[in-house]
Amino acid sequence: MAPVVNKPVMLEIDGKQIEFIPTYHPAATIYNKEARKGLDDTMALVAERLRPEMRFGGFMLDMDGTIYKGGNPIPGAREFIAYLRKNGIPFVFLTNNSSHSRDFYSDKLARMGFDASKDDVLTSMTATIRFLISERFGRRVYPLATPDVVKEMEDAGIDVVDDDPDIVVLTFDTTITYEKINNAFHFLKKGAEFIATHPDDVCPTEDFYDIDIGPFIRMFEQMCQTTATIIGKPNRLMLEMAAREMGVRPEDTVMVGDRLYTDIAMADRAGTQSILVLSGETDRSMLDGSEIRPTVALGSVADIPDLIEGRRRPVL
Numbered sequence: 468m469a470p471v472v473n474k475p476v477m478l479e480i481d482g483k484q485i486e487f488i489p490t491y492h493p494a495a496t497i498y499n500k501e502a503r504k505g506l507d508d509t510m511a512l513v514a515e516r517l518r519p520e521m522r523f524g525g526f527m528l529d530m531d532g533t534i535y536k537g538g539n540p541i542p543g544a545r546e547f548i549a550y551l552r553k554n555g556i557p558f559v560f561l562t563n564n565s566s567h568s569r570d571f572y573s574d575k576l577a578r579m580g581f582d583a584s585k586d587d588v589l590t591s592m593t594a595t596i597r598f599l600i601s602e603r604f605g606r607r608v609y610p611l612a613t614p615d616v617v618k619e620m621e622d623a624g625i626d627v628v629d630d631d632p633d634i635v636v637l638t639f640d641t642t643i644t645y646e647k648i649n650n651a652f653h654f655l656k657k658g659a660e661f662i663a664t665h666p667d668d669v670c671p672t673e674d675f676y677d678i679d680i681g682p683f684i685r686m687f688e689q690m691c692q693t694t695a696t697i698i699g700k701p702n703r704l705m706l707e708m709a710a711r712e713m714g715v716r717p718e719d720t721v722m723v724g725d726r727l728y729t730d731i732a733m734a735d736r737a738g739t740q741s742i743l744v745l746s747g748e749t750d751r752s753m754l755d756g757s758e759i760r761p762t763v764a765l766g767s768v769a770d771i772p773d774l775i776e777g778r779r780r781p782v783l
């Protein structure tokens with residue numbers, strides 16, 4: 468079902484004019500039927516009704532563009548994580564980037580002053596490893612992956628092989644070579660299953676983008692007449708794993724991210740709540756032009772505690 472989007476309205480709060488975009492998705496539980504009837508009344512009242520209907524069982528947090536940008540934390544993000552910890556609200560950091568292990572991300576977060584450990588991080592690689600163990604147990608795997616990711620797979624008990632695999636696993640391999648590509652081509656042609664950690668075409672860098680694995684997925688699919696099983700965002704598998712990790716029902720989770728077509732699309736597909744933050748890739752004009760709608764749009768994660776506390780100020 469299509470999401471319902473309303474025109475932005477201006478609210479006067481503490482003497483300041485603040486723009487608010489009320490949106491809801493039928494699959495989400497933001498508004499009950501009673502509240503929907505009132506949509507055309509006063510948008511300020513809609514904003515008032517929104518909060519009690521939103522549940523904050525646990526947060527799934529995208530990292531790049533949401534928690535930090537390049538090597539710097541988003542202002543207020545550390546305080547937001549501290550707020551979640553203090554209030555016992557579960558959370559997990561999610562990333563589609565499969566070029567690094569979980570240790571890499573927890574170290575990176577710690578260096579920026581976040582109170583986070585390896586167990587708080589779920590990468591598309593971790594999700595893929597869990598998928599291989601639970602759904603493809605004992606199969607032989609040929610990975611296109613960096614050495615530390617290959618090690619993470621081996622440490623998890625995956626049977627990593629150089630030849631004659633049952634499965635080719637494509638990750639964001641920044642050490643990819645012609646030899647690896649050609650090997651994978653041969654294995655897939657001979658009928659190996661094709662699994663990819665995530666679908667992104669590009670990966671944001673400090674000042675531009677790097678090529679990610681999407682174009683490689685299409686190349687192998689076209690060359691080998693196969694279709695990849697994709698594990699990361701926007702596949703709801705990742706979201707369900709994160710919910711299980713936090714001990715929260717998927718419908719009680721909130722996905723927070725800066726990308727409409729991965730972060731918010733995943734929440735959309737899984738029928739869960741989502742918060743789009745405008746601190747990363749997406750700006751207002753992209754949000755206005757997109758069919759993918761978050762439950763709420765905010766400036767950044769720094770605004771979330773106020774949303775939870777029921778103050779109106781953070782609404783965009």
Ligand SMILES: [Mg+2]
Binds near residue numbers: 530724725
């Ligand atoms: Mg992001």
